[in-house]
Amino acid sequence: MKKDIRDLFKEEEELKILPKKHRAEFLDKLRKNSKKKSNTFFRLGIVAVAIIALTVGFNIFYSEPVEEISPMIAQIEAVEAEYLADIETEWENFITIADDEILISRFKRRLEELDNDYQDIAVLFKNDSNNIAVVESLIENLQTRLQLLKDIQEHIKILNQNNEQHENTI
Amino acid sequence: MLIISALNYAQSHQILKKSFEVDKNTSVVLNFENIYVAIEESTDGKIHFDYAMEFEGYSKKAIQEKLKEITAEVSNFDNGITLMAKSKNQITFARFELKTDHGLYIEDDLFSLKKDSIIRKAKDSLLAEIRYNNRLDWSKSPLKYINGRFKKMDKDGNLSNIRKGNVDILRSKFLIKVPPFVKLNINAVNAGLYFRNDMQNELSASIKKGTLKTKGLLNAYNVLRVDNANFEAESISGGTYNFKNVKNGKIGSTQEVNIDSEFSKIEIGEINKSTTITDFNSEYWFYNWAHFFDRFNLYSEYTKIHFFYPDRNHSLKVVGNNTKNLFGNGESEINMQPTRKGEKYTMMTREPHPGETLSGRIFFDIIHGIIYSHNDSIKTINKN
Structure with missing residues (x-):
C-alpha cells in the first residue's frame, strides 16, 4: 500500500x-x-x-x-511486502528532496547494511518461524529502515523552512 | 491427571558448568551468537560458567532437538580462556514458541512507530527505566507479554487469546561470573548481554544486533562497538564507544567518554565530566548536567538534539552552519543559515555569568542540525 x-x-x-x-x-x-x-x-x-x-x-x-505455506510465514511475507513498498516510496521521496550526495550515499549504505541484517534474520525465521523474538526482530528491522527515511525527510523539511531571522549572538 | 502433571513438568538440562582460576594476565574471550547471558562479578578469583535450560511443554524429542542446536564450549589453554556459546536459533532468557493450529494475528501496536519524548527526564527517572529493563521479571508472566503482541487466529480469522497450551516455554539460564581484574574480550552477534554489577573490568566488546544492558561500565580503557543493537547503561565512565544504529539507547550518565555515533537514538540522563560526541544523523536527548561537567563537545552533522539547558552557570558556543534552534514547542526559533560554500561560522555564543562558579563549557560544532532547546536557563541565570 x-x-x-x-x-x-x-x-x-x-x-x-x-x-x-x-x-x-x-x-x-x-x-x-x-x-x-x-x-x-x-x-x-x-x-x-x-x-x-x-x-x-x-x-x-x-x-x-x-x-503448504504456514499462516505465520504468509502473514510475515504480506507485512514484509507492504513495508518494502513503503520503504521504496520513502527512498524515492528522500532522494528527491535531498541535495547532499554524501548524505544520500551514507543512507544508501546504511539501508543496505540493514537489509543484510534482515536477510540474516530471515534465515533464522525460516528455521524458527514461531519464535516471537525472531518475528519481532524482523518487524523491528523493517520499522527501523522506514523510520530512518521518515526522520531524515522531516529533518530536511525543517532545515529548508524559510526563515528571515539570522542571529549570531544571543 | 498423571498425564497432565507430566506435561506441565518443566525439565531442566545443564548445558555447561565449569570454573577456572584466573589472574590479571589471563586472556578471556567470550563469543556469543543467538544466546542471552547474564554477567556478574565473582569474588573468589575464579571465572564461573553456569548454563542450564528449562523446558516447559516440550516433548522429549523436541527437547533433544533443541539441545542439539546449542553449542557451549569453554577451553582453557596457556592462561587463556575462550568460550564459544551459540545456538542455531535465537534463545532469549525466555523463549516462547507458539504452536497455534492455524495462525497468529500480530497486534497493531507492534507496528506503530513510537513518538519522540520531549519531556525532560530526571536522571533518577531514566535510571529507573534502565534498571527496570535490566531484569527478568517479565518472563514470569509470559502470557501477558505475548497477548499484548499477538492473538491466536483460527481458519476463519477469529481471534482469541493465546493460552498456556498454545505456547512452549524455554527458559535459558546462562550466568557467567568474572573477577573484576580480568580483561574481557566479547564478540556477540544477535545475542543479549546483561551485566548485573558495575563492571570495573577492561572491556573490548563488539555487539552486533541484539542487546547490551548494564549497570556501570567503569574503565578508562573500554572499547565498545555497538552496531544495530539496543544499548542501556546506568553509567559509562571512561573509554570509547562506537554506536551505529543504536535503538532505544539509554545512558544514565557519561563521564570522560568519547562517543562516535551514527543513525542512533540515545537519551543521556546526566552529562558529567569531559564528554565528547562525534555524530552523524542521530537523535540525542541531553536531559541534565552535573554540577561540574567541565567541558562537553559535540561535533555533528544532520543531528537532532533535545537540549535541556544546565541549571547552573555555564557557557555555550555553537559553530557550524545551516542549523535550526527551536525553543520550547517550536514557538520561536533561531535560523542559523547555510553559507554559500558551507564554511562554518559562530552561530551562537553565551558567556558564563561573571562572579559565579562555572559549572562547565558546552561546545557544539554542528552542520545541518536541529537543536530543540528546553528549559533555557538564560532567562533565569543571566537576568539581573
Whole structure:
C-alpha cells in the first residue's frame, strides 16, 4: 500500500503502517493463494493423465507435492511486502528532496547494511518461524529502515523552512 | 491427571558448568551468537560458567532437538580462556514458541512507530527505566507479554487469546561470573548481554544486533562497538564507544567518554565530566548536567538534539552552519543559515555569568542540525 509522503507529513500523528482491515486483506490473500495452488495441482493432474494415456504400460502417476505455506510465514511475507513498498516510496521521496550526495550515499549504505541484517534474520525465521523474538526482530528491522527515511525527510523539511531571522549572538 | 502433571513438568538440562582460576594476565574471550547471558562479578578469583535450560511443554524429542542446536564450549589453554556459546536459533532468557493450529494475528501496536519524548527526564527517572529493563521479571508472566503482541487466529480469522497450551516455554539460564581484574574480550552477534554489577573490568566488546544492558561500565580503557543493537547503561565512565544504529539507547550518565555515533537514538540522563560526541544523523536527548561537567563537545552533522539547558552557570558556543534552534514547542526559533560554500561560522555564543562558579563549557560544532532547546536557563541565570 503506497502512501503519499505529503499526506504523512500532514497526518504525522497517524503513523501506523497497517490499515485496520489488514487481517481481512491477509485472509483474502490466503484464500486466493490456496485457490491458485489448487488450480496448479489440477493442471498437473491433467498433464499427468495425458502422459499416462500416451505411455501405455507405464502405470506411473506423477504429481509434485504442494507445499503448504504456514499462516505465520504468509502473514510475515504480506507485512514484509507492504513495508518494502513503503520503504521504496520513502527512498524515492528522500532522494528527491535531498541535495547532499554524501548524505544520500551514507543512507544508501546504511539501508543496505540493514537489509543484510534482515536477510540474516530471515534465515533464522525460516528455521524458527514461531519464535516471537525472531518475528519481532524482523518487524523491528523493517520499522527501523522506514523510520530512518521518515526522520531524515522531516529533518530536511525543517532545515529548508524559510526563515528571515539570522542571529549570531544571543 | 498423571498425564497432565507430566506435561506441565518443566525439565531442566545443564548445558555447561565449569570454573577456572584466573589472574590479571589471563586472556578471556567470550563469543556469543543467538544466546542471552547474564554477567556478574565473582569474588573468589575464579571465572564461573553456569548454563542450564528449562523446558516447559516440550516433548522429549523436541527437547533433544533443541539441545542439539546449542553449542557451549569453554577451553582453557596457556592462561587463556575462550568460550564459544551459540545456538542455531535465537534463545532469549525466555523463549516462547507458539504452536497455534492455524495462525497468529500480530497486534497493531507492534507496528506503530513510537513518538519522540520531549519531556525532560530526571536522571533518577531514566535510571529507573534502565534498571527496570535490566531484569527478568517479565518472563514470569509470559502470557501477558505475548497477548499484548499477538492473538491466536483460527481458519476463519477469529481471534482469541493465546493460552498456556498454545505456547512452549524455554527458559535459558546462562550466568557467567568474572573477577573484576580480568580483561574481557566479547564478540556477540544477535545475542543479549546483561551485566548485573558495575563492571570495573577492561572491556573490548563488539555487539552486533541484539542487546547490551548494564549497570556501570567503569574503565578508562573500554572499547565498545555497538552496531544495530539496543544499548542501556546506568553509567559509562571512561573509554570509547562506537554506536551505529543504536535503538532505544539509554545512558544514565557519561563521564570522560568519547562517543562516535551514527543513525542512533540515545537519551543521556546526566552529562558529567569531559564528554565528547562525534555524530552523524542521530537523535540525542541531553536531559541534565552535573554540577561540574567541565567541558562537553559535540561535533555533528544532520543531528537532532533535545537540549535541556544546565541549571547552573555555564557557557555555550555553537559553530557550524545551516542549523535550526527551536525553543520550547517550536514557538520561536533561531535560523542559523547555510553559507554559500558551507564554511562554518559562530552561530551562537553565551558567556558564563561573571562572579559565579562555572559549572562547565558546552561546545557544539554542528552542520545541518536541529537543536530543540528546553528549559533555557538564560532567562533565569543571566537576568539581573
